[in-house]
Amino acid sequence: MKEDESVLCSRCGSGLEFFEEGSISGQRCLCCGLSVVTTNLSGIKTDSNIYEVSCSGDYRNEAHVRAVSAVSGFNFIAARKRLKEGHFSVFSGEAVDVLKVKNTLVSAGVYCTVEPDFPWG
């Protein structure tokens, strides 16, 4: 990746070193320790595994219910009912979609888990 060679540390101006650990890649500065991490999205697109997202939240919390409704396709009432019942499977699909679903849920404050182990954050 050519653009990585010219990136300089925003803190101390040293050259950054490209690194990759699992699905996480980015640049880091060996001089001051600053790191800029990016999820490796080129990898996620080639991941054809099917992941299952399960979640649990507070059925009295409108943000939780709306997030669950948005990712599952359940209407508001159905989403609230599922939340009331406890931890449940809300979505399954490929990594790219799972990441969106997970972000939607997490940003609303809903607790969620992904199986099998989701390497994309």
Ligand SMILES: [Zn+2]
């Ligand atoms: Zn630095």
